[in-house]
Amino acid sequence: MLIKTFGSAVYGVDAHIITIEANVISGTKFYMVGLPDSAVKESEHRVESALKQNGYFMPRQKVIVNLAPADIKKEGSSYDLPIALGILSASGQEQLEGLDQSIIMGELSLDGDIRPIRGALPIAIEARKRGFKTFILPKENASEAAIVDNLEIIGVQNIKEAIDHLTNRKKIPMIDYDTRDVFEVNINQYAADFANVQGQENIKRSLEIAAAGGHNVIMIGPPGAGKTMLAKRLPSILPPLSLQESLETTKIYSVAGQLKEDSSLVATRPFRSPHHTISDVALVGGGGNPQPGEISLANNGVLFLDELPEFKRTVLEVMRQPLEERKVTIARAKVSIEFPANFMLIASMNPCPCGYYNHPEKECVCAPGVVQKYLNRVSGPLLDRIDLHVEVTPVSFAQLTEDRKTESSEVIRARVIAARMVQQDRFKDQPEIFNNAMMNSQMVKSICEINQAGKNLLKTAMEKLGLSARAYDRILKVARTIADLSGKDEIQIEHLAEAIQYRSLDRDGWAT
Incomplete structure (x- = not known):
């Protein structure tokens, strides 16, 4: 039969x-x-x-x-x-x-x-x-x-x-599951909160800007300055996942077999932090039966690369295309598979091998030229895709012990959501664009217009600080996000000034 x-x-x-x-x-x-x-x-x-x-x-x-x-x-x-x-x-x-x-x-x-x-x-x-x-x-x-x-x-x-x-001998009742109820209950369940961070107000500000515009960030600072601690709190200030984003992310985790036993729905922004010994296949996905990599598991969330220069050069280079296209295609002889990879990249690194270059108190012991050689491990094309370069300095004892109450993630997130709503309205006719970081050069020219005073400031900054040409569009994108956070329709000169300071690694002579 x-x-x-x-x-x-x-x-x-x-x-x-x-x-x-x-x-x-x-x-x-x-x-x-x-x-x-x-x-x-x-x-x-x-x-x-x-x-x-x-x-x-x-x-x-x-x-x-x-x-x-x-x-x-x-x-x-x-x-x-x-x-x-x-x-x-x-x-x-x-x-x-x-x-x-x-x-x-x-x-x-x-x-x-x-x-x-x-x-x-x-x-x-x-x-x-x-x-x-x-x-x-x-x-x-x-x-x-x-x-x-x-x-x-x-x-x-x-x-x-x-x-x-x-055979109808003993019917098993179907599973009754209210997706929206479970989603609403878990949507704000983050273990880390910015309320627990003392000091580092400038870093919190830069991460708020990154969250508001979907910008990639690299943090440069000595060991123990709080780079990893701050990065882990970034998902808590990002806008909540929509139900559609949650289902898309859950599908990826389901295929990879990484859903937790007590969780059937990924309701919060993913945070992935692979070790620097990771292979390129494990990062972007692949294998005989192609499986999603870390960049896809970070879809709709954050990919954190700690100690960026320690990653193999080939591993970092394979991220360049997914960072631009927000997806990764794995091609095999008989099949071509596409995984989503719409993530925010947060990277951190020491300024030099010993970790204390530009430290306010400790002296760097690296030989001449070693600092630049260390920074050159990260390629220019990859840095070109990172909008904010943030210098992190150690927190003083006085800041650590003060009783002043700091802003919670919930308060910061409210400002981020308001800025994202402005961008949502701005890009309503652009189905593939969701935030300022995704704008192409043509859109930057039309959306990020600046007055003559702003042009003069930007020209002076590029000449005096030796900023590279690739920094130009990045500064305008970040300035647009800062203006959105301030509730301004036009980019003001103070918005440009703040955006300029987030291009540390583009400055001539930074590592000399």
Whole structure:
């Protein structure tokens, strides 16, 4: 008897429906076709053991399992459950109802327990899109899939529960999940807050500007000055995720298998901080079966690169294109996969190998030329994509011990949201532009107009401070954001003056 069950394969952040055909006919041996990998082929032994442990048997006839379409490679062990149920029904051991309207996924253990899978959310989205009514999957993944409405989500712990449900012996109630309620509860749950930071008012100001305009930032300062501490608090002042952004980010984490057990929805801005020994594949994504990298896991959030010059040059260079295009494309011989990568880059670095160049109290012990050589580890094209260069100095003992109450993240975030609303209205006719940092050169000319006094100031700054040509557009973008924070329609001279000071690494002679 020929029986069809349905599963899914995930490529990138999208799912594709896979038809699993099981046929039991006269003959011997077990055959699996349809481009399965080793993990899929090995399902024969897991299925046989799981069936026997639950009072069933593997047919001693010719069993053919076909995974269609046959030209798409099937990877992983999550096809075990639909294969087992297909064989069970095809051999006449059980009459399973609703197989033609159900997507079924799950890895079987030898005793029939079902282990979690990756990509439950994109599979559920595709199942609803293709008109399926039910999604049967491991119980651990049920709340993740239940984000999708108009789809009956059935979480099972073992194959026996799945069989009982499909034979109507013991129906399992569908998961009831209110996505919006969970989203609203968790949207502001950040562990770190700017209220706990003493001093560093100028750095807080620069991070507020970065958050308001979506600008990339690099912080330069000695060890222990607070660069990492401040970077970790940046997500708490960014505008809250929209539900659409939350679902997009959750899909990426679902595919990567990085959703926490107690969380089915990524409701806060991601903060990713990879170690400087990371490979280029781990950073941008890839592999035999392409998986999202750190830049995609930071989508709609923050990617923090601590000790930037210590990263391998090749790793940093592969970020240049994703920083511009807000996405990364992984090309293989038979498939091309696109991952979103719309993140804010926050980098930090010591000014020199010893860490104390330009320190107000400690003396730098680096040899002549070493400072410039250290800074040259970060390429000009990468620095060209970073709008704000911020010098961080140590906090004094008096600042650390003062009782003065500092602004909370909630207060700062309110100003950031107000500035973003201005930009939202400004770019309402530009579907690919969401903030000031995303403006191209042509838009900068029309949107960031300055008066004659501003032009004179900018000219003087470029001549006196030796600012490079690439700093010009960056200064105007940042000045536009500062004006938005101030509620001004036009860029004033004080906005330009503040923006100019955030170009430290563009100054001639900074590291001499």
